[in-house]
Amino acid sequence: MRQALTRYIIRRGLQSLFLVWIATLIGFTIYQLAPGGPLQFLDDDPKRTAADFDRLSALYGLNRPILVQYLAWLTGEDWFTILPGGAAWQSGQCRVNAERCGRGILRLDFGRSFYFKGSNVIDLIVERIPATFMLGFSSLVISVAVGIPSGIYAALHRGKLPDHIIRVTTVLVNTVPEWWIGLLLLIILGGYLRLVPLGGMETIGDGSLPDRLHHLALPAVVSAISGWISISRIMRFEMLEVLNQDYVRTARAKGLPEHLVIWRHVLRNAILPFVTGLSGIFLIFLSGSILFELVFSWPGMGRLAVIAINSRDYPVMMGLFVISSFLGIMGVLMVDILYSFVDPRVKYEL
Amino acid sequence: MKGYRYPAHWLVVILVVCALLATQCAPPTTPPPEAQATPTAIAPATPAPTETGAPATEQAPTPTIAATLEVSQQVITQVVEESEAAKAREPQKGITVVSDEDVTTPRTKRGGEYKDVATSDAVSFHPYLTTDTASSSYQGMVYTGGLLRLDENTLQYIPNMAEKYSISEDGLTFTFHLRKGMLWSDGQPITARDFEWTYQQVINPANEFPYLSQLGFIKSYKALDDYTLEIKIDKVYCPSLGQMSGLITPLPKHVWEKLPWNDPDKNPEMNKPSVVSGPYKLVEWKRDQYAVFEANENYWYHGAPNISRYVIEIVPDQDVAYQKMKTGESDTGPITPDKLKEARQLPNITVYEWWPAAALWSYIGLNMRPGFPTHNLHVRRGLSYAIDKDLLTEEVMQGQAKRLCSVYPETSWVYNPDVPCYDYDPEKAIAEFKQAGYTFQDGKMLDQNGKQLRLKLIFGPNTSKTRELIAVTVQDYLRRIGVEADIQAMEWSTYLEALHSNEPDWDIYIGGWQATIEPHIMYTIWAEENIPQLNSVAYINKEVERLFEEAGSNCDLEFRKEKYQQIQRIIAEDAPYIFLFYNKSWSGQNKRIKGIVPTALGIGWNMEDWYIEEAPTP
Numbered sequence: 001m002r003q004a005l006t007r008y009i010i011r012r013g014l015q016s017l018f019l020v021w022i023a024t025l026i027g028f029t030i031y032q033l034a035p036g037g038p039l040q041f042l043d044d045d046p047k048r049t050a051a052d053f054d055r056l057s058a059l060y061g062l063n064r065p066i067l068v069q070y071l072a073w074l075t076g077e078d079w080f081t082i083l084p085g086g087a088a089w090q091s092g093q094c095r096v097n098a099e100r101c102g103r104g105i106l107r108l109d110f111g112r113s114f115y116f117k118g119s120n121v122i123d124l125i126v127e128r129i130p131a132t133f134m135l136g137f138s139s140l141v142i143s144v145a146v147g148i149p150s151g152i153y154a155a156l157h158r159g160k161l162p163d164h165i166i167r168v169t170t171v172l173v174n175t176v177p178e179w180w181i182g183l184l185l186l187i188i189l190g191g192y193l194r195l196v197p198l199g200g201m202e203t204i205g206d207g208s209l210p211d212r213l214h215h216l217a218l219p220a221v222v223s224a225i226s227g228w229i230s231i232s233r234i235m236r237f238e239m240l241e242v243l244n245q246d247y248v249r250t251a252r253a254k255g256l257p258e259h260l261v262i263w264r265h266v267l268r269n270a271i272l273p274f275v276t277g278l279s280g281i282f283l284i285f286l287s288g289s290i291l292f293e294l295v296f297s298w299p300g301m302g303r304l305a306v307i308a309i310n311s312r313d314y315p316v317m318m319g320l321f322v323i324s325s326f327l328g329i330m331g332v333l334m335v336d337i338l339y340s341f342v343d344p345r346v347k348y349e350l
Numbered sequence: 351m352k353g354y355r356y357p358a359h360w361l362v363v364i365l366v367v368c369a370l371l372a373t374q375c376a377p378p379t380t381p382p383p384e385a386q387a388t389p390t391a392i393a394p395a396t397p398a399p400t401e402t403g404a405p406a407t408e409q410a411p412t413p414t415i416a417a418t419l420e421v422s423q424q425v426i427t428q429v430v431e432e433s434e435a436a437k438a439r440e441p442q443k444g445i446t447v448v449s450d451e452d453v454t455t456p457r458t459k460r461g462g463e464y465k466d467v468a469t470s471d472a473v474s475f476h477p478y479l480t481t482d483t484a485s486s487s488y489q490g491m492v493y494t495g496g497l498l499r500l501d502e503n504t505l506q507y508i509p510n511m512a513e514k515y516s517i518s519e520d521g522l523t524f525t526f527h528l529r530k531g532m533l534w535s536d537g538q539p540i541t542a543r544d545f546e547w548t549y550q551q552v553i554n555p556a557n558e559f560p561y562l563s564q565l566g567f568i569k570s571y572k573a574l575d576d577y578t579l580e581i582k583i584d585k586v587y588c589p590s591l592g593q594m595s596g597l598i599t600p601l602p603k604h605v606w607e608k609l610p611w612n613d614p615d616k617n618p619e620m621n622k623p624s625v626v627s628g629p630y631k632l633v634e635w636k637r638d639q640y641a642v643f644e645a646n647e648n649y650w651y652h653g654a655p656n657i658s659r660y661v662i663e664i665v666p667d668q669d670v671a672y673q674k675m676k677t678g679e680s681d682t683g684p685i686t687p688d689k690l691k692e693a694r695q696l697p698n699i700t701v702y703e704w705w706p707a708a709a710l711w712s713y714i715g716l717n718m719r720p721g722f723p724t725h726n727l728h729v730r731r732g733l734s735y736a737i738d739k740d741l742l743t744e745e746v747m748q749g750q751a752k753r754l755c756s757v758y759p760e761t762s763w764v765y766n767p768d769v770p771c772y773d774y775d776p777e778k779a780i781a782e783f784k785q786a787g788y789t790f791q792d793g794k795m796l797d798q799n800g801k802q803l804r805l806k807l808i809f810g811p812n813t814s815k816t817r818e819l820i821a822v823t824v825q826d827y828l829r830r831i832g833v834e835a836d837i838q839a840m841e842w843s844t845y846l847e848a849l850h851s852n853e854p855d856w857d858i859y860i861g862g863w864q865a866t867i868e869p870h871i872m873y874t875i876w877a878e879e880n881i882p883q884l885n886s887v888a889y890i891n892k893e894v895e896r897l898f899e900e901a902g903s904n905c906d907l908e909f910r911k912e913k914y915q916q917i918q919r920i921i922a923e924d925a926p927y928i929f930l931f932y933n934k935s936w937s938g939q940n941k942r943i944k945g946i947v948p949t950a951l952g953i954g955w956n957m958e959d960w961y962i963e964e965a966p967t968p
Contacts, residue, residue: 034843035841035843035844035846035847036842036843036844036846036847040843040846041481041482042481042560043846043850043883044846044849044850044883044884045481045560046871046872046874046875046880046884047561047564047871048560048561048563048564049563050879050883051562051563052560052561052562052563055555055562056558056560059556059558092556093556096556097556099613100613115473116473116474116614117473117474117476117479117480117558117612117614117620118479118612118613118614118615119614119621120614120615124637127637128638183667183669186670187669187670187673190670190673191670191673191676191677194677197679198665198670198673198674198677198679199665199666199667199670200639200640200663200665201639202639204639204640204642204661204663205642294666294667295666295667297638297639297664297665297666297667297670299636299637299638299639299664303638303666304638312843
């Protein structure tokens, strides 16, 4: 049994790594195919000449074939010299200064940013992880705290007025893009009523806990909306499914008080698939906060991604891509493994 | 119980990957900057192109220009027989210019904090790597301007860090004498060695300076002693004085020479400069959140600026930034054209307005390549007549713009009012089309084969409301003379790619440039060698190129003016563009900020003299 589990984890782990690699290949190709490039900021600047453009292209190695650029990104370019004529594959910067040679993602070198003028990609990302994590985590907490009770409530009052009210509200709210709700609330609550700050993570020069919570409140609530809606729906669905089970009827038949039936038999069974999936949901929350980060000037990874995409900063885009696909794929792997612990009926096979 | 497994986890994996892909590849929500020419060299890294789609909103106070103070007298030792303006702009041969400007009297209205908002953060404090506006304004806070600066009234170059300069008889050697007593923020003197060292780094091709070719005309750049710089050039080139004196702002050699020039890992000065020459010192910079500056007591120009602290907060949305200004959370904010009326009524805000020397202007580019209908001169002229540019200026820009008839706006010293302007006249338009072999029949413009003329019109970025409005208005006017226009709005990068394609498939596009104070820079957009990049319409006229060459190599003012005026006439006659309008600039400032004087250089030129009314005076 234990052996089977280990084998399962190893196999799934390897598969996941393969999946991450495929994702990088797809990501790299898509980014390279998008129009423009890291030097597009010079495209229509009459102060530069074609010579300036070519010089920078060669320095950054952007004049190399895409495959070579991918290889350099994956494996680094310092070893290219051992290939016959391989030095020509190195970027100009690497040839001038060996310290500027990329070492490749396989050696955990995420490279250097074009847009941020040589800053290490990993530093740029790490700098922004806490903000994204804070927003993602608090909106998850809020959506669970609101979503589960409202789902349960709707299920228990199925077909009655509260259920309808909850359903109609969720459908209504769901039809409006949340970032738009965010912008609207920001302008009403922040601009006119001045109850909340107009974006940002802290007041400049303050940064105390109450100040941070004050800044966090609106973005967390707004970005929790979609999570709250889907959690509430899932919860209602799971509850209804369990409520129809025979053992629930049995429990009722043997005269158990209704609240005990709900609490002990229905809720516990209904919530199980949900709890195990939570880690995966959390990762989705992390990746879903791009628009909210934009609306609320939240200095997280999402805003970095937007900057990188707008400026065609390939290394930063790829860095974020690798990290988020890694997180996502690992999240799912984690859910699978956890689930197999929780539910002994799950077999370790593929 | 073999059957039960966690359902469809592969599906979940794929979904997650797809979701990630989708979020990562989401279209940019902030409009990227627009096709522009850049203004003359004032700051070392010149402002990057600005979006003309939302004109002037990004023109808010750019502290970039370390230019300051009221014009003071200059003593011109060898008076040249020229007009006032001539002395000014033209690097004369065999002259010496001395400044007796007082630069030491300290400012008296000190104190307080200015709260700025910006929609995009700087990239780096390194003055020789960046090209964006945000970075150059940050750099302008901490690094002082060049040897000379533009006078805000006459737009002429006047001594700045150099108190005296002279130009040799042959016009090829420039000698600058630095002011003595200028200090870095750590108390070390600013010397000619700093300039020379900085120049040597900048011209190293491995050092990534994007505008290296702009310095190509300099033959040598030497510090003769601590306070004398000698710059030699190959041949007489009229914009040279501005470029050589503006492109290089010194970096502190004693700090930087031990550090790698362009590696932020090993050179902390790149993103957190500790020794500076400008009006402010950097206190803290949190990327994408805020930057805090405090007055530099050692600033060479009248000492510390009046306002003691300067805070820039990053807000990614213009609406939110505007709200901040409205609520007083910030002292300024972007005002989009549609909010201008409201902003003028705000009780706490003064809206300053000016016609900038480096105005943004809009045009419709006509593809002149053979095989396109617009290859024919009469078609281009016909299209020019067909569009009511006065109405466009009035309606689209709501009075915040003026008509433009050729390459230079009225604010330029070479402006030529006497060029064909193609005032709206559908009769003339149809007549021009007839000359090109078209027939106007049943409300349709038919070509020789009896097919209706259809033109493909592109514009970008698709988020620009102004350009969208221009596009649909143009479409409407063309329909009146029986020409169908198919509009295609494009995302910024796609638009640029289409524009700069070697084999374009569009007939007309909507574009914009920023005028330059030095007229010569506009040469690049009409030169054959810049097809298809800057010269996207593929305009080829050897006469125009010859006139530009002549105007650049003979520095006599009247001579140059005449050449540029001829150029304007020829280009207007050739009608490669339908010239539309150039924009006014404006900026909203909280009423507590005093001392703001809008000029053709904007309002940022005397930022160090701004003061806060309620601030306690020491």
